[in-house]
Structures are given as structure tokens and as C-alpha cells.
Amino acid sequence: MTAAADRPVFRFAPSPNGQLHLGHALSAFENQHWAEKTGGRLLLRIEDIDRTRCTAALEDGLIADLDWLGITYERPFRRQSEHFDDYRRALDRLIDMGLAYPAFLTRGEVRSIVEAYETGSAAWPRDPDGAPHYPGGERHLDVRISGRRIAEKARHTIRLDMEKALKRVNAPLYWTAFDEDGTRLIEARPEDWGDIVLSRSDAPSSYHLSVVVDDALQGVTHVVRGKDLELATAVHRLLQELLGLPAPLYRHHRLIMGADGRKLSKSNHDTALKALRDAGASPLDIRRLCGF
Structure with a gap:
């Protein structure tokens, strides 16, 4: 045994x-x-x-x-x-590393920015699910301004500064897929997702952040889930690298x-x-x- x-x-x-x-x-x-x-x-x-x-x-x-x-x-x-405290600690680490920022734009405001941009010939970048990348203009917002808005209870999310995050890791990133025939490396492209959400005003953690924290704390070595989450694995590998967490093997089954x-x-x-x-x-x- x-x-x-x-x-x-x-x-x-x-x-x-x-x-x-x-x-x-x-x-x-x-x-x-x-x-x-x-x-x-x-x-x-x-x-x-x-x-x-x-x-x-x-x-x-x-x-x-x-x-x-x-x-x-x-x-x-x-x-x-x-286990909200576990996710908060991980979020605080990313904030302390200068890799996360408060974002205040509503969905409607993002949509207006995207529509105005696309009145020209260029297309706004979108993630693999088809959602537009967050504009990211608040990446360099003065902390006094953002702090005041948060103190005033302005609804906001905490987002990962994807550009800064990618500079902190050794690129390119890979994740390991497994099946009956063995394992193979697949290149991860977290940049395709833009500045992902790490937490919201009404939730202490996003799916992406909580799942990598949970997998590490539970000692998960093999993640088996549907193919609809295959491309999101790139984001999880990036967060694992940033937080110093182990990377499981992955299998994404048919739907x-x-x-x-x-x-x-x-x-x-x-x-x-x-x-x-x-x-x-x-x-x-x-x-x-x-x-x-």
C-alpha cells in the first residue's frame, strides 16, 4: 500500500x-x-x-x-x-507585491469605452470567453484617490495587473496535462485573459484565486475538470508561480x-x-x- x-x-x-x-x-x-x-x-x-x-x-x-x-x-x-482568511492572505500578498489594483469601472462603463474604441477600425482585445479586457486605466491611480473611494464604500473589484505579473515570472509558462498515454507540456497564455478579477466588493475572492489557494492547501496533485476550464488553467499557473504554490497535473475531460x-x-x-x-x-x- x-x-x-x-x-x-x-x-x-x-x-x-x-x-x-x-x-x-x-x-x-x-x-x-x-x-x-x-x-x-x-x-x-x-x-x-x-x-x-x-x-x-x-x-x-x-x-x-x-x-x-x-x-x-x-x-x-x-x-x-x-476559509475566506486564506484567500485574503493570498490577495494581500499580491497587493503587497504591487501586482493588484482596485478597479472601479462598472460593466456599463467598460462597455461604453469598448464601443467607443471600436467605432474605429480596431477591435478591442477580448478574453477566450469573449469578454472585453478591462481597460486598466486605474493601474496607476494615486493610492490616496483609490483609498478615499474605497473608504466611501465605492463598489470595486481588485484586479491583477497582468503586465506586471508576467514580468515577475519566468516566461513562457507551461502546465502539465495527463491522460492514459502519459503527460505533456502545454504552453500557458495568461495574457489572453487581461487583468483578471481577484476579488469583488460582494465576494472576498474570485474563482481563479480561491481555486489555486485551495488546491495548494489541500495538497491536490491532479486536477480533473471539464474542457470549458482548460484555457483558464493558464491563469491558475500564473497565480501559482506568483504565490509560490505547487502546480498540479491537469486533465480536461469532454463535456x-x-x-x-x-x-x-x-x-x-x-x-x-x-x-x-x-x-x-x-x-x-x-x-x-x-x-x-
């Missing part, structure tokens, strides 16, 4: 902001499969940073779905809402698409596990629907 400290560590990390659907089941099965295949451990992490949408009732439903599917994971599990050709969402109740269970589906049926 491999010593616990030497075993691979996987994690399934859903958000309790809606019901789990077939896409979540596929990801849970993938993580369980690889944990069993490698003799590793499987952790559960509840990603409930969004305290408005995430509820205890939805978390209970999530746990019930996983238990029904037969997904076995170590307990107790980690709730992000219980289950809906009838409209798009990836499943929690608003599609027809594929919700509870709805399928209530309609008479068995855990074995769900495994088959997911291709296992």
Missing part, C-alpha cells in the same frame, strides 16, 4: 448554486475513476464563495446526489465559505452537450440528477448516459 503522503490527490469541486446535472456527474465519475486507477484519494470541495446564490439546501441536495451516484470521497470536506449544442447548465432541469432520479433513472443509468 502506498503511503498516504505519496498518493495522488484528486478533488471534485462543485458549487451549490443549483442542482447537479449530467455534466457534474461525468466530472465526478472522471475523478473517481482516476483516483481508483492511480490508488489516489478523492476530496470533495464545496465552492460556495457566492453567498447570494449558494444555499445550505442546495448543498444538501448536492451531497444527496453524490451519495446516490456512489461517489466516495474523504470527509470532512472543505467549504470555501469557511456533455445539450440539445442546443451548448454545454449543460444548471438552468436545464431536464438533465438535473434529481429530476432524472425522480423519473426512475438508476445510478447505473446515469453512468451509462455519461459514457462510463
Whole structure:
């Protein structure tokens, strides 16, 4: 038996902001499969940073779905809402390094800036999800001005100064992908995302920041998640380098698409596990629907 400290560590990390659907089941099965295949451990992490949408009732439903599917994971599990101090410390480090700044523009103001720019012939840069890069004019805003606005409770985000951040690391960056055939290096391009959000007025951490902090603190060695997050791995590798955190290996599995050709969402109740269970589906049926 491999010593616990030497075993691979996987994690399934859903958000309790809606019901789990077939896409979540596929990801849970993938993580369980690889944990069993490698003799590793499987952790559960509840990603409930969004305290408005995430509820205890939805978390209970999530746990019930996983238990029904037969997904076995170590307990107790980690709730992000219980570890805000961990994310704040990481954020403060980036601020102290001069790599983060408060940003006050609203979405409407950003949209107006972009539209005005694009009345010419040039296109405004956009991230891989199609969202326009943040204008970034506040990167050099006088700290007295930004401090006064924050003291006045002005809504703002904290953003990473991507240009400065890239100068602090050894470029190019790579992340390691793994599959049945072994591992391979893939170049990471965090610059494609612009000045990413690190925290918001209504949330102490962004997904990007909290996930790299959690993976490090939980000793995660292998991240298995959907292909919709593959390009975001570049951002995670950059944050890991900046914060001196270990880099897991990554596998981005196929997605289950809906009838409209798009990836499943929690608003599609027809594929919700509870709805399928209530309609008479068995855990074995769900495994088959997911291709296992």
C-alpha cells in the first residue's frame, strides 16, 4: 500500500448554486475513476464563495446526489465559505507585491469605452470567453484617490495587473496535462485573459484565486475538470508561480452537450440528477448516459 503522503490527490469541486446535472456527474465519475486507477484519494470541495446564490439546501441536495451516484470521497470536506482568511492572505500578498489594483469601472462603463474604441477600425482585445479586457486605466491611480473611494464604500473589484505579473515570472509558462498515454507540456497564455478579477466588493475572492489557494492547501496533485476550464488553467499557473504554490497535473475531460449544442447548465432541469432520479433513472443509468 502506498503511503498516504505519496498518493495522488484528486478533488471534485462543485458549487451549490443549483442542482447537479449530467455534466457534474461525468466530472465526478472522471475523478473517481482516476483516483481508483492511480490508488489516489478523492476530496470533495464545496465552492460556495457566492453567498447570494449558494444555499445550505442546495448543498444538501448536492451531497444527496453524490451519495446516490456512489461517489466516495474523504470527509470532512472543505467549504470555501469557511476559509475566506486564506484567500485574503493570498490577495494581500499580491497587493503587497504591487501586482493588484482596485478597479472601479462598472460593466456599463467598460462597455461604453469598448464601443467607443471600436467605432474605429480596431477591435478591442477580448478574453477566450469573449469578454472585453478591462481597460486598466486605474493601474496607476494615486493610492490616496483609490483609498478615499474605497473608504466611501465605492463598489470595486481588485484586479491583477497582468503586465506586471508576467514580468515577475519566468516566461513562457507551461502546465502539465495527463491522460492514459502519459503527460505533456502545454504552453500557458495568461495574457489572453487581461487583468483578471481577484476579488469583488460582494465576494472576498474570485474563482481563479480561491481555486489555486485551495488546491495548494489541500495538497491536490491532479486536477480533473471539464474542457470549458482548460484555457483558464493558464491563469491558475500564473497565480501559482506568483504565490509560490505547487502546480498540479491537469486533465480536461469532454463535456456533455445539450440539445442546443451548448454545454449543460444548471438552468436545464431536464438533465438535473434529481429530476432524472425522480423519473426512475438508476445510478447505473446515469453512468451509462455519461459514457462510463
